[in-house]
Amino acid sequence: MVMPLKNEIKDFACSQGADLVGVARVEIYSDYLAEVRERSRETAAQLEDYMVPRSETSFFERLSQPRETLPDAQAIIILGVGAYDKNAVYTNLWKQLCGKTARTYSCYPVVRQIARKVADFIEESGYKAVPGQDVPLKFVADRIGLGAYGKNGLLLTEQCGSYVGFRSVVTDMPVAPDRFEKMTPPCEDCEVCLQACPTRALYAPYKVNPRLCINPLTRKQKYIQPELRLKMQNWICGCDICQEVCPVNRKLVARDADPRSGFDSLHHASHKYLDNIERNPLLTDILGEAYPDVIRRNAAIALANIGKGRAEALEALKTSLASAKGELRQYYLWAISTLQDTPNAPD
Ligand code: B12
Ligand code: SF4
Ligand code: SF4
Known part of the structure; x- marks a missing residue:
C-alpha cells in the first residue's frame, strides 16, 4: 500500500472545493455523550426531536464511537464548505x-460529494474510508481547532463564520492529527x-x-403549537436567526455563485423538501398542491406572521384552502383567522 501524504489528501479535498480540512485522531467521545444525555434530561427531548430517524435508537452512542462506523478507524477527516454566497444575502423578504x-x-450536496471523492481517493491506496456525518462534527472540529463553539451552539470559523456545512471521512489510514491555533472564542x-x-x-x-x-419544527410533520407558530417568522425550512445576529458572520463577504458541481445557489439542490423550490420563494406561490405538505404548512404559518394587512396573503390562503386536506387544512384555517384577527380556528 502506498499511503498518500496528509498534504496530498488535503490538497485533493481543496481541489474538489473544500474550504476547511482538518484531521483528528479517533477516540471515544464520552464527554460528548454525557453532554447529550444531560441536554436530553434538561429538555425532555426524545431522539425524534433531534431529527434522528426512529430506527436509529443508538444514534448518539454511534456518533461518540467512530469505530462503530469503521472498526479499525485511525483518523477522521473533517471537511467544511462555506455557505454564504450572494443569494444568501436577504433583502426585503x-x-x-x-x-x-x-x-x-445549499452547500450540503457539495460537501457530501467532496467527502465521497476524498473517501475514493484514500481507498485508491488500499485503505478503507467511510464518508458521512457519523461523528459529532462540531465537537471533533472544535478539538482540533478548526473552529470554536459559539454560544449559539454552532462552530464558528475564521474563514466561513458559522455558515459552513461539515462532513467527515472516517478512515483506517493512520493520518497524523492536526492541532490548529484556535480562533479566540468571540463570545465573552x-x-x-x-x-x-x-x-x-x-x-x-x-x-x-x-x-x-x-x-426541526419546520422540517417535521409533528404538530406545531399555535404559540410557537407565531414565533417562526417567515422561516419555511430551517432557521438562521442565531447566526444572522452573530457579529462573526457580519464580517463575512458573500462569495459569487459557485461553479462547483452540484452547487445551485438559487435552489437548495437535492434537499428533501426544497428540491426545485427557489431559495426564498414567494409564500403565496407555494400554498398549492404541487408542493410538499410540510412546506405548504410552513408557508401558511409564515404568511400569518408577515402578511398582516396584505390582502394578497389572505386571498392566497383562502384560494388554496380547498386543496388543503386533513391537518394541513387546520393550519390554513388558523393562518386565515390570524390574519383576520378573529379568534383562532379550532386546532
Ligand atoms: C442533532 C443536530 C441538530 C439538532 C440539535 C442542535 C444542537 N446544537 O445540538 C437540531 C435539529 C436542533 C439542529 C439544528 C441546527 N443544525 Co444541526 N446538527 C445536529 C447533528 C446531527 C448533531 C449535533 C449534536 O451532536 N448535538 C448534541 C449536542 C450535545 O452537541 P453539541 O451541540 O456539540 O454540544 C456541545 C456544546 O454544547 C459544548 N458546550 C457545552 N457547554 C459549553 C461551554 C463552553 C464554554 C464551550 C466552549 C462549549 C460548551 O459541549 C457539547 C459537547 O460536549 C449535527 C451533525 C453531526 N453529525 O454532528 C448537525 C449540525 C451540528 N447542524 C448544523 C446546522 C447548520 C444546524 C442549523 C443551523 C440548521 C438551520 N440553519 O436551521 C440549526 C442550528 C441550531 C443551533 N443553534 O445549534 C451543522 C453545524 C454547522 C456549524 N457551523 O456548526 C451540523 C454540523 C451539520 C453539518 N453537516 O454541517 N441540529
Ligand atoms: S452572537 Fe455573540 S454570543 Fe452568540 S455566538 Fe455570536 S459572538 Fe457568541
Ligand atoms: S435562533 Fe433559530 S436556529 Fe437558532 S436556536 Fe433559535 S430557533 Fe434554533
Whole structure:
C-alpha cells in the first residue's frame, strides 16, 4: 500500500472545493455523550426531536464511537464548505412576502460529494474510508481547532463564520492529527444570539433545546403549537436567526455563485423538501398542491406572521384552502383567522 501524504489528501479535498480540512485522531467521545444525555434530561427531548430517524435508537452512542462506523478507524477527516454566497444575502423578504430557507442547505450536496471523492481517493491506496456525518462534527472540529463553539451552539470559523456545512471521512489510514491555533472564542460577554432566538430554544449558552428550535419544527410533520407558530417568522425550512445576529458572520463577504458541481445557489439542490423550490420563494406561490405538505404548512404559518394587512396573503390562503386536506387544512384555517384577527380556528 502506498499511503498518500496528509498534504496530498488535503490538497485533493481543496481541489474538489473544500474550504476547511482538518484531521483528528479517533477516540471515544464520552464527554460528548454525557453532554447529550444531560441536554436530553434538561429538555425532555426524545431522539425524534433531534431529527434522528426512529430506527436509529443508538444514534448518539454511534456518533461518540467512530469505530462503530469503521472498526479499525485511525483518523477522521473533517471537511467544511462555506455557505454564504450572494443569494444568501436577504433583502426585503417580509415586504415581498417571501419565505426564508437556511443558508447551509445549499452547500450540503457539495460537501457530501467532496467527502465521497476524498473517501475514493484514500481507498485508491488500499485503505478503507467511510464518508458521512457519523461523528459529532462540531465537537471533533472544535478539538482540533478548526473552529470554536459559539454560544449559539454552532462552530464558528475564521474563514466561513458559522455558515459552513461539515462532513467527515472516517478512515483506517493512520493520518497524523492536526492541532490548529484556535480562533479566540468571540463570545465573552455577548449573548445576542440567546436574546434573538424567538422561541428561547437557546435556553443557556451553548445549549439548544431541539423541541423549541425552529429548524426541526419546520422540517417535521409533528404538530406545531399555535404559540410557537407565531414565533417562526417567515422561516419555511430551517432557521438562521442565531447566526444572522452573530457579529462573526457580519464580517463575512458573500462569495459569487459557485461553479462547483452540484452547487445551485438559487435552489437548495437535492434537499428533501426544497428540491426545485427557489431559495426564498414567494409564500403565496407555494400554498398549492404541487408542493410538499410540510412546506405548504410552513408557508401558511409564515404568511400569518408577515402578511398582516396584505390582502394578497389572505386571498392566497383562502384560494388554496380547498386543496388543503386533513391537518394541513387546520393550519390554513388558523393562518386565515390570524390574519383576520378573529379568534383562532379550532386546532
Ligand atoms: C442533532 C443536530 C441538530 C439538532 C440539535 C442542535 C444542537 N446544537 O445540538 C437540531 C435539529 C436542533 C439542529 C439544528 C441546527 N443544525 Co444541526 N446538527 C445536529 C447533528 C446531527 C448533531 C449535533 C449534536 O451532536 N448535538 C448534541 C449536542 C450535545 O452537541 P453539541 O451541540 O456539540 O454540544 C456541545 C456544546 O454544547 C459544548 N458546550 C457545552 N457547554 C459549553 C461551554 C463552553 C464554554 C464551550 C466552549 C462549549 C460548551 O459541549 C457539547 C459537547 O460536549 C449535527 C451533525 C453531526 N453529525 O454532528 C448537525 C449540525 C451540528 N447542524 C448544523 C446546522 C447548520 C444546524 C442549523 C443551523 C440548521 C438551520 N440553519 O436551521 C440549526 C442550528 C441550531 C443551533 N443553534 O445549534 C451543522 C453545524 C454547522 C456549524 N457551523 O456548526 C451540523 C454540523 C451539520 C453539518 N453537516 O454541517 N441540529
Ligand atoms: S452572537 Fe455573540 S454570543 Fe452568540 S455566538 Fe455570536 S459572538 Fe457568541
Ligand atoms: S436556529 Fe433559530 S430557533 Fe434554533 S436556536 Fe437558532 S435562533 Fe433559535
